[in-house]
Amino acid sequence: MSEIASEDTKLTPAAEEGADSLTRRAFLVAGSAAGACYAAAIGYPVYRYLASPSEMALSAPAITEVTLKDAQKLPVASVLMFKFGTRPAMLIHHQDGTWVALTAVCTHLGCTVQYEPEANRIHCACHGGVYDSNTGANVSGPPPKPLTRFKVAVGEGGVQISRT
């Protein structure tokens, strides 16, 4: 504390050099601690503020089931894109009448994939990944994993899609 008290009376920088090293260290430690408190008091609200959207997404109830109204009328060899929770997904009505629902997010780098009825495959335009349109298995190109399959229940009023 002697250092602070001397500030107004000793008017040269040389006065600073002579300060007691222990006092100086204590001052630095106390100053750093106070600085850390301020940094935390400012940093915490700023972090929570910036993280709000991801917090809200996390706290939203996890979607386990989606009902697509009137989706049973989907013609064969065509696809219906929909959102399962926050992520895109696809419902495919195959030529042979079977139904398949898959996530539509490429397992490589996250582009939205496309169903190609003429080749009967799922293709990712970003880096040329190819998936099997019946199973979602990664067939060729960079994708490391298959697309996740959903359970499909076709009813009178619509198609119900749920996690397996």
Added chain:
Amino acid sequence: MTTKTISRSVYGWVDERLGLSELGAFARHKTVPVHAQSFWYYWGGISLFLFLVQCFTGVLLLVYFRPGAESYESVRQITFVMRFGWLIRSAHAWSANLMMFSILVHMFSVFFMKAYRKPREFGWLSGMALLGMAAAFGFSGYLLPMDELSYFATKVGLEIPAAVPFVGTAIANMLRGGPEVSEFTVQRFFALHVVVLPALFLPLLGFHLWLVQRYGNAVPPSEEARPIALRKTIPFMPNFLRKDLAMWLISLNLLALMASVFPWALGKQADSLVPAPAGIHPEWYFMSPFEMLKLLGNVLPGEAGEIAGLLLFTLGIALWVLIPFYDVSQERGRRSRAAHYFGLIAVFLLLATTAIGYWTIR
């Protein structure tokens, strides 16, 4: 090699190219005068600190704010949905007001210490331009939440340029983006507030601060009258800097207190079909000109009063801004005293009209 030798050689490399040691030597030799009025030296620094707070909180608000038709909804979201959004918005609004206050204190202290005299004329002029821009920041930022208060404040405020003869309507329409305050107004005020004004303000602030380094703190005439041997100074590094930082810390604490204990309100969404709420009034720093125009309107009703008011304002501001060019006396002479009285009258007029303004809204 030890860390010390590495850091020394890195410093040497950078220093050789950027001349850091010259800066260091400059900082070591910089001194600040010590006298009875030294307290007023802090206010420029406090204004600078609050401006930095404005930049920081402003960028944070920018993360969620959506200008145009959605502006009210996005400010509602910031205030009530995003975590601590109310605090960041409140800090931005409070800091704006505190900054305006500290800039005004800074200006009047410079005025009464006669720090605008040779060679500091550019410091005064750039400071006045910065004050004008700070007012423009305040006016444009006030509209952005697009609640009832901001809507009517902008509507009324733009009547002042509209009163300029011949070109007034065109100017007001250009600022408004049409004949009425609307989402177009918010959009262009937003562009002004976050792009145009900062782009103009920052270089001018740099110039202002560079001038302070170049000429140092001015001493008031009372101190000039003393022989140089009797004048006291303290080194800027670290003595004055430490006091400066202490003032910043006090400002930060005051700001945190105000922003959290008195969170800035958000009114109802602006609606041109809803009448203006009772007791509506401009922000305190616009209260004085608003009240002066109102008082003048009582004496000289109609357009004559508006034009007379604008003329008087323009004249008063021009006299104020040009003070370094007619108060050139270096000693305490008669002309100097005239400037002193001019300053006192200005302070009295500002305080009196502000008080009347607040008195009459109740």
